[in-house]
Amino acid sequence: MLGLDLITFVPKIMAGQACIRGMRIPVSLVLNLVAKPQKQSSQTVPT
Secondary structure, three states: OOOHHHEEEOOOOHHHOEEEOOOOOEHHHHHHHHHOOOOOOOOOOOO
16 A cells, blocks of 8 residues: 555554554654754764
């Protein structure tokens, strides 16, 4: 089914929100993280 078998809806887990199968990570969280770019840190990593 076009990769949609990785998304589950279980009423007893995460109040029925769409989650990644086998994890309690809501799909909405993943989409929000992808949609909002992270700020670049002005600090440099020491090498």
